[in-house]
Amino acid sequence: MPEALLETRDLSRRFGALAAVDGVSLSFAEGRVHAVIGPNGAGKSTFLNLLSGELRATSGRVFFRGQELTRATPDRISRLGIARSYQSANVFAELSCGECVWLASHSRARTLVFPSARVAERARRALATCGLAERAGVRARQLSYGEQRQLEIGMILATDPQIFLLDEPLAGLGHDEAQRIVALLQELARRHTIVLVEHDMDAVFSIADTITVLVDGRVLESGAPDFIRQSERVREAYLGSDAP
Numbered sequence: 001m002p003e004a005l006l007e008t009r010d011l012s013r014r015f016g017a018l019a020a021v022d023g024v025s026l027s028f029a030e031g032r033v034h035a036v037i038g039p040n041g042a043g044k045s046t047f048l049n050l051l052s053g054e055l056r057a058t059s060g061r062v063f064f065r066g067q068e069l070t071r072a073t074p075d076r077i078s079r080l081g082i083a084r085s086y087q088s089a090n091v092f093a094e095l096s097c098g099e100c101v102w103l104a105s106h107s108r109a110r111t112l113v114f115p116s117a118r119v120a121e122r123a124r125r126a127l128a129t130c131g132l133a134e135r136a137g138v139r140a141r142q143l144s145y146g147e148q149r150q151l152e153i154g155m156i157l158a159t160d161p162q163i164f165l166l167d168e169p170l171a172g173l174g175h176d177e178a179q180r181i182v183a184l185l186q187e188l189a190r191r192h193t194i195v196l197v198e199h200d201m202d203a204v205f206s207i208a209d210t211i212t213v214l215v216d217g218r219v220l221e222s223g224a225p226d227f228i229r230q231s232e233r234v235r236e237a238y239l240g241s242d243a244p
Helices: 044-052 074-079 097-107 116-129 145-158 175-188 201-207 225-230 232-242
Strands: 004-015 018-029 033-037 059-064 082-084 163-167 193-197 210-215 218-223
Touching (some): 004 044, 018 210, 018 218, 033 044, 033 201, 044 074, 044 082, 044 163, 097 116, 116 175, 145 175, 175 201, 193 201, 201 225, 210 225, 210 232, 218 232
Parallel strands (some): 033 210
Antiparallel strands (some): 210 218
């Protein structure tokens, strides 16, 4: 079994009487794609916010390579190599694609003296990987929404992350744009660990090594895609009769 890169133990977050995340214990294996699915309001984005440090847990613990991060700041978590995307594309609209990935690459510098050639090369590779090398001089606001999603992933890649936390990267995309993002995620999955929150079940089942189903903030089922596909509990609670 691959080593656990990221782990949560009995993680909970309450908003008053509402338990948005309720006692979630999960292990995210290094080099794997782990999808988290569930109906709207299941606690998926809240769970990502707990992993990225944007929300503090009410109780429970988070570990990264055995190091506890439960109370770590988002900046510290980011510098450890845990990178986050959001449900809407988060790019610098007035900068060119090349400038966006260069800035992201530069932000990852751990020292004041950081070789500019290394920053530039990492940015160049990230832009090529996300399929926008020929759009390097185009301002981000001039891109289609799907291309902005590609650019956002390229910006994350330029930070040299150890783990991607991706929140609905296919949301709002047409079929062709979604297929490009799926192909990009499949390419990234060869070399990176990905935690994926997504509603597109075809994409989830084509990409994920492990799928966890959240319902009302709790883990309903977790396992390989075939196990989730065949689970009556999952079918009844979420996937319905049209499960792939």
